[in-house]
Amino acid sequence: MKIGVFVCHCGSNIEATVDTAAVAAAAREFPGVVFATDTMYTCSEPGQDEIVDAIKEHNLGGVVVASCTPRMHEQTFRRTVERAGLNKYLFEMANIREHVSWIGKDREANTNKSVDLVRMATEKLLRNRALHPKKFTINKRVLIIGGGVAGIQAALDCADGGLEVVMVEKTSTIGGKMAKLDKTFPTVDCSSCILGPRMVDVAQHPNITLYAYSEIEEIKGYVGNFEIKVKKKATYVDWKNCTGCGICMEKCPSKKATDTFNEEIGKTTAINIPFPQAIPKKAKIDPAFCTMLKKGKCGICAKVCPSGCIDYEMKDEFITEKVGAIVTATGFDLFDWTVYGEYGGGRYPDVITSLQYERMLSASGPTGGHIKRPSDGKEPKNVVFIQCVGSRDKSVGRPYCTGFCCMYTAKQAILTKDHLPQSQSYVFYMDIRATGKLYDEFTRRAMEEYDTNYIRGRVSMIYPKGDKLLVRGADTLMGTQVEVDADLVVLAVGAESSAGASELAEKLRISYDSYGFYMEGHPKLKPVETNTAGVYLAGACQGPKDIPSSVGQGSAAAAKVLGLFSKDQLESDPQVSIVDIKRCIGCGKCIQTCPFGAIKEIDFRGMVKADVIETICQGCGICTSTCPQGAVQLQHATDNQILSEVNALCQF
Amino acid sequence: MKVININSSYNSEFVKEVEEESGQKLNLCYQCGKCTAGCPYTDEYDICVSQIMRLTQAGQKETVLKANSLWLCATCESCTARCPNQIDVARIMDVLRHMARREGYGGTGRVKTFWDSFLSSVKNNGRVFEVGLLVNYISHTGRFWTDIDLGPTMLPKGKIHFKPTEMQGKKEVEKIFMRFKEESAK
Amino acid sequence: MNTSLNYAYYPGCSSTGTSIEYDMSSRAVCAALDIKLNDVPDWSCCGSTPAHTVDHSLSSALSARNLNQVASIGMDSCITPCPSCLANLKTATHRMEDEAFRNKVNKLLDKPADTRVSTKSVLQILVEDYGIENIRKKVVRPLKGLVVGAYYGCILNRPAELMQFDDSEHPMAMDNIMEALGATVVPFPLKVECCGASFGIPRKDVVMRLSGKLLDTAHAIGAKALVTACPLCQMNLDMRQNQINHANGSHHNIPIFYFTQLLGLALGLTEKEMGMNKLCVSPRTLLDAMANEETIKEKAA
Incomplete structure (x- = not known):
């Protein structure tokens, strides 16, 4: 050569x-x-x-x-x-x-x-030789994991593009974090008014199959031909017949269940529909609080349900779906701020998170849109917002900037004034990060038109003083310590990767950073791709993102899927393992070790031999190092090729 | 106010010395102010602790070492405990005091006089002799009324002794001070 | 429970004077709980705050002499009631892990520092080694009717990396002990705020402000007494309470106990053994009220 x-x-x-x-x-x-x-x-x-x-x-x-x-x-x-x-x-x-x-x-x-x-x-x-890819047909269905705004956008774009979409959502309703918000920045339009119709579209789109209250159990296969095992968690309610009438909720005597949707601002019933616009609008039973499931006594919901949907015997169900591509849109969760002992560590009821405050501002929330102190139900006068709680803080292992807290804090300050014109808001901030279109104008508006008092400095301590909270912070621009008597303190808690993100990444065989956020294919040029073919990212699972960016990524991921599916066949990578049938002794060790199930046993003139299914083989090479005979060779990385490199390096 | 030329006034030796003696990296400080926010002594300071940090970072040796604040920090550790960048701020304050002493700043404050009286009591007796310390402090400051009001309450409690407790190894302790003086002179 | 708790005991300078009742009660409580204390022979001052404001090697050398004294009686586990001594002894051990620093310290010492000795507070070993549940079992005279707040002071728990005990922002050790003794514990919001430390003599105004705030807060939350674990805190709040009232125009009359004093009382030790008469703000009324509760209960029984 x-x-x-x-x-x-x-x-x-x-x-x-x-x-x-x-x-x-x-x-x-x-x-x-x-x-x-x-x-x-x-x-x-x-x-x-x-x-x-x-x-x-x-x-x-x-x-x-x-x-x-x-x-x-x-x-x-x-x-x-x-x-x-x-x-x-x-x-x-x-x-x-x-x-x-x-x-x-x-x-x-x-x-x-x-x-x-x-x-x-x-x-x-x-020692290289020419290799030629094989073609294989692909399954033009797409799986969307996560039903937040990014997943919804990706699902609708794919479905509108003619693809069959399977959406899997962990909770009993889609909508994600956006559904919990009252208003959105910088336009202050109603979150559920703009998201609600999209959620309905998901429910009604003929191309979309929605599995709510379901999780990904297992993922097999490869780009073009994935096989997904979905766990439909037991809801104890037959969703085929549940009309979402809510009578069960009215009558349920167990009224102390954890209200996850309302960020635990209030309590809910053991059988519940998270909120009025939930999609699907179906009830589910929280077994941790249901007296019937715990003690075998009660059964009231079964008695009152007009459709007879209650099934206390329901078990988790497993469903297999075949798809050709996957969009991961699993979003984020809030940092556990209770590590901040100096902010009370959760001991003071009137120190709440920004997302709890959203639920309080929302007309569909537990307070009906009225701002009330959790401790005594009184309207607050002085509301203190503290930014960067669990952001830009190495001491709690969160050195990164969440990026959207500055904006929602400004929004919440504006809304506070709208709700309570006599109130005064104070915002402790380090820097104001408002880099989007019309964003800086928005934070300025909070100060100029809504008289929000922005104080440049972190807060060192919050403690109760009478029925108020004393917030002790710094005003670094004045160069001194400042104290604010607060009626309510709202912590702008930073975002972290969603619970279970790393476990899902391992099922998807995609990489994640040290905080659990998924790694994009290239930080600039492949923002929605991963290094696993056929798996794409949308929204905050890749890193904290606001709504416009999440929606943008949802569409981008959909475009990538539509592009992938524009071909009927894909070329397989020829860098796969091949069995030298003469050397193979049929021991089957490679079959056992192959993580992809790409090697099968065949009968060759009455002898057992191994055979690689080329389209499934991912070229990882585990079989080549397992084979006692050197009979399996990974094309483009054969033993001879690797040894020649070693010899070239170690020639002296 | 003084206009500061940021490059010509930057004392790199000073910055290096503070970093070496404290084992802290000054550039980790991003001026969030949380140290000042929690410092119980801000009320007494002429320069708040976050600005001491900034001035040190900016190599403003003279301003930092002249600050009264250095002598009013009680090392309560609230700055260190809460710094988001895990800077041991209290240790930096300590190191700045050491430097100020070495360079002859801040010699007049009552706190420093008290500390000096305390240490001379330790040096002479091996342990702190509370009455002796008070007398020494009063003689240096002329503040003869200091805590005189407590006498009637304290005397009958048997807490006040007019002679130091005797210990065998007080010469050993004194030697520590002597050697420290010798080492510092080197 | 480990039945053979055995420690070297470093009382610290104030134990011979202003905090004599802390030393008395600590010793008596340990004896009552079969915790053996071996006095560090011929101990000297740790240097406290003044030494570390002069130089870290001087401060560590003063501590190291005492660590060597601990080692001289064949012990490696030392306890002290005083947080300031504790912080200095622990800091010295920690910093001397660095060889260059250790060499600097050794130059000031007669013999090289022994770095094997670890130091804990009396409070820490009572909670961690003896155990609150075991203390609860030993209570013979519960502190019924005593409404108390626990004040820890600034350096008992922080910095957390060094002190390695309890929670640096919201410590609970004394709250839990008081609860086990039968007292009603009100959460004290300024548990780790500084009282003004050693500024009582040179800058009394600072102590008046900071300790005054602590007393105001104790009063506001309805605490009838505070428990402390620090001689300086106790002194500022107790001995200077009159000065504080005078300076701030307040009228506080809040007894400030060492936690060991109340612990001893609950274990059945006498007021005299606990040095109750050494306190400046008289706890008489409180103690009588507790005794009354006791008699009422006995009569009812």
Whole structure:
């Protein structure tokens, strides 16, 4: 094989600490190399043309590019060599940027290491062979995990685009966090007025199947052909016949159940529909509070239900759905602020979270939209908002900025004045982050028109003084300590990844950061993709996001799914395992270890052999290291290819 | 008010010294003010603790070491306990006091005089001799009325002794002070 | 329960003077609970706040001499009633883990510092090693009718990384002990606020303001007494209560106990053993009222 080597400067990224000309010169001495050069930007159009020209001029059979990570440009250069008529697997990349120039300053050592990496790449390339992908048909259905605003947007866009959509929502209603909000910034329009119709659309869309109060149990398969096991949790109510009339709720004697939807501002009944606009509007029983389920006594809901839907014997049910793509839109949860002992750690009833305050502001909330102190039901006069509670705070392990608290705090201050014109709001803030369209104008309005008193500083302590709360903070602009007598304190609690996010990520085989937020394919260029083909992200599961951004991502993820499904067939990656039938002894170890179930047992002339199902194999290579005979070989990473790289590196 | 030239007035040696002696990184401070918010002594300070932090970060040695605040911090640790960036602010205040002493600032405050009297009592007796400490303090400040009102209440309680308690190793303690003086002079 | 609780005991300077009743009651309570205390032989001052404001190696050397004294009687576990001593001894041990710092300290000492000794407060071992439930079992004279708030002071629990005991913002150790003794505990909101510390002599005005706020708060929440675990806190609130009233125009008459005094009383020890007569604000009325409750109960029984 005649090999050409192209060593990239990447501007000064590589050239500043690697002598690329020397690397090219060294490469010319390697077996098989007939051409080597260094270029300013190999990925640029002239850079790629140089490769094409060299292939033709020198009749090259393979190409090595020494530049950045394959994650960046492997696809680019594979297309380049294909353009010159070579099979795209007759190409190798040596990463001399991330692995060399960016991590070391010693030019000589960097140059030597680059030479080693190029030598390894050429040795491997000599053993590469042309590979050809197979085509397989895809299932053009999409699974949306999470029924918040991002998931709803993705579901509706996909369904309107003609796709069949399966939506799985953990709680008994869709709507997510947005459904809990009273108004939205910066327009102060009613959250349920704009979200409600979308929720109804989900329920009514002929292309959407909704599983509420359900969770993802298991995910098998691969892009185009996923198999999803959904756990429909027992609701103890037959939803086919439940009309959502609410009589059961009226009559239920167990009235101390946890009201998750209302952020525990009030209590609810053991059988409940979370809120009037719930979708689906169906009742479910909370077994932790139902006397019938706990003690076998009561049964009132069964007696009063006009449709006879109550079924105390109901069990969890498992359903299998087949889809070709998955959009994850699992949102966020609030940080557990009770770690702040200095804010009372949850001991003071009139210190509440911003989301609890939303429920209080909402006409459909437990106070009917009236702002009342939880302790005594009185209207507050001085309301203190504290920002960055669980945001930008290393001491509680949350160094990041949640990003939307500044905005909702301004909104809540405005709404407070609307509800209680005699009230005065105070906002303790560190910086005001209002970078969206019309956002800064909005926070200014809170100050200029609604007389919100913004105080620049953190709060160090809240403690009860009589029937008020004394808030002790700093005004760093005045340069002193300040105290505010507050009737109500609202904590702008930061966002964290939703409960169970990491467990779901493991089922999806996608990566997540140290806070549990899902990793996008590329921080700039692949915001809704993951590194697992066919799995996309929408909304705050990727990182805290406000409504417009979440909706934008929902649509973006839908566009990606629609793009994927625009083809009837997908090409499978030929970098899969292949069994050498002559060497295989039929021990079955590979079948046991394959995490994807991609290897099956076959009968070959009366002998047991292993066989790889190419479309299922993900090319992980576990079987190759398990096989005692070396009979399974991963294409493009065979034992011979890997050993040749090792030999190239360890030749002295 | 004084206009400060931010680069020419930046004393990098000072910043380095504070960081080394305190083991804290000053640039972790983002001026949220939580230390000032919780500091019980802000009422007495001439410069609040968050501004001491900022001035130190900005290398304003003279202003920092002259601050009365340094002598009014009681090391109650509320700043350290609540700093979102886990800076040991109280330790920085301590280190600034050490530097101020070394460089001859803040020698007139009553708190410092009291602390000095306390330590001389320890040096002489191995333990604190409360009456001796008070007498020493009064003699240095001339504040002869200090706590005189407590006498009638305290005397009958048997809490006040007019002689220090004797301990064997008081020379050992004195040697610690002597060696410290020698080491500091080096 | 570990039946052989055995510690070196570092009383601290104030134990011989202004906080003599803390020392008396701590010793008596430990004896009553079969906790063996071995006096640190020929202990010296830890240096308290003044030493660490001068230099950290000086402060640690003064503490290290005492840690060495603990080691000299073959012990590695030391307890002290005083939070200021506790903070200094613990800080010294912690900082001397750093070799360069340890060397600096050793230059000031006759013999190199022994860094194996760990220090805890009397309160901590009562809660963690002896156990509140075991204390509850030993109560013979419950503190019925006593409405008390627990005030911990600033440095008993913080910084949390160093002190490693209870909650740094909302400690409960003394609340729980008082509850176990049968007292009615009212949550004291300023549990960890500073009382003015050692500024009583040089800056009495500061103590008047800070301790005054504590007494105002105690009064506002209906506490008839406060319990403390710190000689400085107790002194500022008790000995200076009259001064505070005078300065602030208040009329507080709130007895300030060491928690060990009330613990001892509940264990059946006498008022004299607990040094109740050493308190400046007389607890007489409160103690009589408690005794009355007791008799009423006995009569009823």
